[in-house]
Amino acid sequence: MNRRSPTARHRRLISELNRLREGSGLSRAEVAKRVGTTDTTIWRYETGLTRPKVSDVNTLLEVYGVTGAARDELLEVAKDARKRGWWHRYRQTLKPGFDSYIGLEAEASVVRTYQAQVVPGLLQTAEYTRAVIEETAVDSESAGVDEKVAVRLSRQALLTRETDPLSVVAVLDEAVLHRRVGGASVMAEQLRYLVRLSELSHVTIRVLPFSAGAHAGLDGAFYLLEFPDQEDPDVVYLEQATSGLVPEAPEEVRRYTLMFGNLLAKALPTAESTALLSSMAE
Structure with missing residues (x-):
């Protein structure tokens, strides 16, 4: 799976275009005048509403005085940003905003997540x-369900790619283990699958026990991407x-990063979490 996600590349491009213009001391109107466009167009580039052509980015870099290797790198980023990820064909099926998350997840090196209701999608069995x-x-309709299942299972390839597999640190509320999603047999297999995943060096699964009481994640689930x-920068x-x-x-x-630290501090150690998963699977 291509590590270069168009979504993540676009995000980098937005950040760099903003940084370069601010560093140049030029207003959007001044930049627009120099490149022969409108300040609205520059604004759309810098807010991500429009993905600029590589030629347009090249023109902007000339205005900002970017040359050499830095210029070549940003042009490559702009080229990648205009591509379509494998998930693009499912956009009509996915909830608004989730396609952006998939694109960011595809280039992330670490995903940290707290889940209060269900096993995170990256760690789920097909059933x-x-x-x-x-x-x-x-x-x-059922067709939409099939497509959503396909998307979720495709995302899991990130865990098994040969080069730099995605690292996952998941904190699961104990309620996740007790909720029999799909029935007893499906749930038992899911728990056994979590045990197998926890044996991977890049997957950490911790259980937040009921005995921990109140905690920082009571407002709900979240993902942190590094x-x-x-x-x-990290993304929530x-x-x-x-x-x-x-x-x-x-x-x-920063707030969610601190919250995740609080959850880790209250969760069972990895070995105890794995033992609990195994016992509940039986």
């Missing part, structure tokens, strides 16, 4: 996935019934 989607897709390039993803949100404000990301 568990179908049971979850069928129950939550109350207004969808990227291999330090220039790409919040999933709702009809949409997904990706708040990128540094203070929000």
